[in-house]
Amino acid sequence: MKQVLAALLLLGAVPASATTVEVATGNNWNSIPLARERNVAIDMEAIGAIHEMVESGECVLPGQRKGKLDLTVPFLIHFAADGSVDRLVIQRMGCAKAEGVIAGALLKLLDARAYRPTGVNPNGWYRNEVSFSYL
Numbered sequence: 354m355k356q357v358l359a360a361l362l363l364l365g366a367v368p369a370s371a372t373t374v375e376v377a378t379g380n381n382w383n384s385i386p387l388a389r390e391r392n393v394a395i396d397m398e399a400i401g402a403i404h405e406m407v408e409s410g411e412c413v414l415p416g417q418r419k420g421k422l423d424l425t426v427p428f429l430i431h432f433a434a435d436g437s438v439d440r441l442v443i444q445r446m447g448c449a450k451a452e453g454v455i456a457g458a459l460l461k462l463l464d465a466r467a468y469r470p471t472g473v474n475p476n477g478w479y480r481n482e483v484s485f486s487y488l
Contacts, residue, residue, distance in 0.1 A: 372439060441459060
């Protein structure tokens with residue numbers, strides 16, 4: 354966790370909001386309702402940074418290899434009663450630095466309100482995923 358936050362700080366990707374960022378694994382995230390999304394486009398710098406980590410061998414991500422990056426990263430969002438995001442949980446990728454980059458890119462999207470609750474979950478938890486390729 355500290356490595357993820359350090360990577361976020363290093364990249365200047367921590368917004369002013371007080372969102373807790375965590376990395377976890379889970380088998381049944383599909384039981385959590387989908388968040389509504391709009392205008393979702395992950396930051397190209399984040400994609401490029403992860404590509405470089407894979408190319409250099411700094412990160413070994415399951416299913417990825419040099420010359421091919423094709424990722425889908427599931428995540429959970431907890432919305433507070435006022436609609437703000439207070440927690441972000443991304444699925445463990447196996448490389449803390451890459452997790453930090455993805456978390457930073459998602460925080461930017463959350464600050465831009467690219468994901469919203471639908472109101473179907475009174476507990477405030479929603480899921481979604483971000484996918485990108487670099488070939």
